[in-house]
Amino acid sequence: MSIKTTQAPGKADHLEGAPENQAETWYRGMKRIRVFEETVLENFPRGIFFGTTHTYIGQEANAVGILSQLTPPDVVFSNHRCHGHFLAYGGSMHALFAELMGRATGVCGGRGGSQHLHWRNFYSNGIQGGIVPTATGMALAEKFRQTGAATVVFLGDGTLGEGVVYEALNMASLWQAPILFVLENNRIAQTTPINLAVAGSLTGRFSAFNIPVIELDSSDVQEIHPVAQTLLGEIRHGNGPQALVLHTCRFGPHSKGDDTRRSEELEQLRRTRDPVLIHAPRLDPERRAAIDAEVAQEVAGAFTRALADPYPNPLDEART
Amino acid sequence: MSIKTTQAPGKADHLEGAPENQAETWYRGMKRIRVFEETVLENFPRGIFFGTTHTYIGQEANAVGILSQLTPPDVVFSNHRCHGHFLAYGGSMHALFAELMGRATGVCGGRGGSQHLHWRNFYSNGIQGGIVPTATGMALAEKFRQTGAATVVFLGDGTLGEGVVYEALNMASLWQAPILFVLENNRIAQTTPINLAVAGSLTGRFSAFNIPVIELDSSDVQEIHPVAQTLLGEIRHGNGPQALVLHTCRFGPHSKGDDTRRSEELEQLRRTRDPVLIHAPRLDPERRAAIDAEVAQEVAGAFTRALADPYPNPLDEART
Amino acid sequence: MTTVLASLNQALHRCLAENDLVFLLGEDVLDPYGGAFKVSRGLSSQYPGRVLTTPISEAGIVGVAAGMALRGMRPVVEIMFGDFLTLAADQIINHLAKYRWMYNEQVRVPVIIRTPMGGRRGYGPTHSQTLEKHFLGAPGLQVLAPTTAGNPGALLSSAILDAEDPTLFIENKLQYLEPVLDGENRGEFEIQELGETFSYRLTVNGAPPAVLTLAAYGYMADLARKAMLSLAYEDEIFTELVIPTRLAPLEISPILDSARKTGQLLVIEEGALTLGWGAEVLARLAETDRLHLRNCRRLAGKDTPIPASGPLEDATLPGVTDIQDTVRKMLQP
């Protein structure tokens, strides 16, 4: 095994184009996730994907705002809702489609599926909470090995129910792990609203362990980016673990067709808290249209390519 | 199975004597624990006890200050350091000796041993942390069954390392369980000082879950009792879970011969923080001497009786 | 036609109606969702105070249920996916299953933990497992698995209302939609309930004496009976199937009795082979003096995690044709 940290994340598999400014890069990043996820949801009924999916629609600004500033040695651990994180990290859209379709060309050759990805320094797992100590251990390893890397781990509001999260927070604080805990609070876990599952305070869960925490209620990548930058800076300066509580909105179902919220509530969220809509006006309309077209083409191309890829051959499996 | 709540705890197995005032009752309660535990430690090398033991010496004021005010339906869940809690609850000294000696007359017929006790509404278990959700469930059951009972659960500073504790705090708060969390902070876990194992704040661990918490740095039963009274009152008035952080001192080894602290440190604790010494001057010296003598006799009698009791017969075991 | 899902759901309704001390705890169990696999549908509307949707705290809710049970209630816990039982392993093994015995029979802990196991839906390595084998040998723990050959709901409700010990109730995602083989739709099968053994024996109607015994539980028994039918019709190989519904403590005699008669035994399970349920069955068989079968085998999931990709998953878990192939192979001279 080798840990590959040679190529910068966030650069793979993009279409080539004119040099972009930051607003455009952010927009492209969010739009890629949005269109990818919409394509997944749209095509699910065709039976071409295995298992289920948890789309990131509505939360794109988080992944892009944070992960666009990682450096090659940095490490990311994500959860069940990992497509957006993976794409923002720089993961291949084609390989992600292929993984969801169970193809040999998928991120993990079809073994992992939607929730279990690994590429370069990006990892995800589908067991809630259990990834938090793992990510903490990764951060400690980077610290001991003096790589200067920061580790970012994502968790949802509902995942605060898992005890192992607190075990990890305690150790991260005791041992000053260079890690950023990103709590994406979309106020719901599967179908359970936050008030039925999370008592007390979100920030208190971190500060009880003496982990500095910043809270931000925004779907604007332009607001999220600098806050993440500050926290990552603290981490890189050796100031130990940091937490970012991002109040955000899940627009879609938890997985598929399982949204029990009122449609007015969802429409209201989509009107006021859409990261793509919030950011779009900052772009030159022509550039925006060009990016939209490029993204549409990229997604369609990746989808088509993945769909034509071969399934893995069970007979090739070495360790059985 | 039946849940017996008919007889008041704290009344069993005591010697008869003149009517006592509260100071005397407290003194007797603490002294009984002290002499019991000293007898256990003294006699351990004789090989008459099975397994190991975790003595309560130094922390007696906690158990007595809190548990002396329980009513018959109330429930207690204790941990590995349960002898003091058990005796203060009213458990039989003879049965406890017998349990440690693995006799058929022991609290659990010799099956449980030092850490695994059950009598009336008193329970203990030796797995750190895991008892906290159980106690929470007990409190909820009492609430649903409208018995008016309060549940008290004891945990140590080190046990804050276990994630399931936080799962329980969250649920206790969400569902407003009538439970008192008593954190006995003796600043050490086995050999690990609190600063190496507990990051951040002790009270913050409760307030993060919106559980009201009172902190008290005292080994004086007269100070602990009213605070516990207030908190139990809140619980009985339906005001949900409460927490009490008691800064306290462990005088003895964790189990046996495993104290790695400096002896000066221990002597200093024994001089300034001994619950028995702190409280003794409040008693009439003659009454105190009489109680001392009675307790000595009670402990010696219970010890001798237990030592003469038969071992359980493996052939009697029904469920094997 | 009643599905396993409907049978279980109705049983939960019955239990909550019958006994006020029955409570339900689980993630996302409230209506209209009614739990990830809908087994709890309708319960929260009908019994709002007694159905608690919980935080994502598998260990914690099992522990809370233990406390409720110790104080006289009869809680039912739904664990959303069987894969997450591992999170409650300490609660189950070191708390629930021990209390009764270690407290010297002074208490009972009637907690029922329901959970769906199983793959074949492409959910991948953490949402497709059959993990009950890791719990089967824990002293003090009862493990049940419903079968379409019996009455899934009755098995569940008798556990909820009468069990004295903590119980894992192992369901299966694909089994939910199978029809219960009651009166009308037993179709080609003859089903015999084997008295006090929590087991069933299933044969093909009017078939000659069986030459091989199949043993399987849960959904795997449904696949086994499909294999039985085509073995009978296509290959004229006649088998009988023994289906236990109580995996722990296990009453082995129905399987041994049948195997003694047919002389050959194939034990089938979906979980990964090593130290699965079948190991205990074959071990007890091997320990039985003078029971020297011509042939005995296990057919089980491969000893790997379960892949998400369909073709890989198919090759990992035993299916109907794998059963047929194995039986044919066993019968080759």
Place this chain on the structure above:
Amino acid sequence: MTTVLASLNQALHRCLAENDLVFLLGEDVLDPYGGAFKVSRGLSSQYPGRVLTTPISEAGIVGVAAGMALRGMRPVVEIMFGDFLTLAADQIINHLAKYRWMYNEQVRVPVIIRTPMGGRRGYGPTHSQTLEKHFLGAPGLQVLAPTTAGNPGALLSSAILDAEDPTLFIENKLQYLEPVLDGENRGEFEIQELGETFSYRLTVNGAPPAVLTLAAYGYMADLARKAMLSLAYEDEIFTELVIPTRLAPLEISPILDSARKTGQLLVIEEGALTLGWGAEVLARLAETDRLHLRNCRRLAGKDTPIPASGPLEDATLPGVTDIQDTVRKMLQP
């Protein structure tokens, strides 16, 4: 004379000296205490930055170790009592053991989890168990158990320095003080290392051909060899003992080869009988065509929790005389 304890402790010293990426995590592992059973003694003084005493967070520290391993380190975790492995079950089964496979062989997770199992010290139901059976069938997990017939420290250090997969290293509280049977003190035993199988065969010096095979691992193998001696001297019953040190994946051939020769097999383990290691051994035996032994049996802990009281505990766990009695019974005509 080297004890198992000293052998393991020296191995840890060697590993920390040899490879900077080896770290140790565990509760109360700092000097002067050096861990509850002293296996870690001296390490924190010698390698202060690389020995982390941890909070009481069994799941968390195993998870942290997984993260370290995924990022190129070789962490060793000490779990104070094997009973507490249940708390890390999810981390072990759903995280550590899966990463390599589910990430399509892109990673390795060389985490070594050392822990002492076993009773006979009166510690009672939560501190005396032998729980490795609950983990033995988890795909992707290696399980090792040292033996005095081999080199405990060498087994540990090769795991720490070279293992590619997460490994449970199962020790035993009473085994710690047993002498390693190296050159001088093999006494009455002849020991044969069985090549690549991670196993040893032990016979009594100069004894005639064995009439029965014993199979046992860990401390139970030490009890078995004591039973062997008195069976040989007192009853003139000659046996041979096969001791595997890798329980998962298990190489069964040394046991089967011996059993084929002697015609009888007794599998011995301290854990509760049902679905213990012996079940897998007997199942594989049963599946082996044309290997019809005259007799095979398991001797194991009773299927109950482990009581604190000495006489009850003695009756719960298999001891030397239980082994002798069982062997004698098996040999009765």
